[in-house]
Amino acid sequence: MEILDKKSNRMSRANAGVSERSxxxxxxxxxxxxxxxxxxxxxxxxxxxxxxTALFVLLSKIFAIFFILV
Known part of the structure; x- marks a missing residue:
């Protein structure tokens, strides 16, 4: 692995930042x-x-009324 000097390291970080932003x-x-x-x-x-749920509640009330009347 190649060791980069400070200047090239900064440049590579800057290039990486530009590509990430794009x-x-x-x-x-x-x-x-x-x-x-x-x-x-x-x-x-x-x-x-x-x-x-509203339909189920409505139908259950209708059936309850129907069975009470019958």
Whole structure:
């Protein structure tokens, strides 16, 4: 392994920083998309769960009233 002097070490760190900065917006866009997709998935799940639960409660009340009357 080659030992770098201080000047070349600083240059390599600077180059690495530039390449990391140029890749960051792409990574940020991917993570934003995934988090939005995950959020949408969660919203759809909880909306479905809410309406399914409400429907179940409504049907159970209707059946309870029906069996009380019969």
């Amino acid at each position: 890749e960051f917006p792409d990574l940020q866009r991917i993570l934003d998309f995934l988090s939005l997709r995950n959020l949408l998935s969660n919203e759809l799940f909880f909306t479905f769960y809410y309406f399914a």
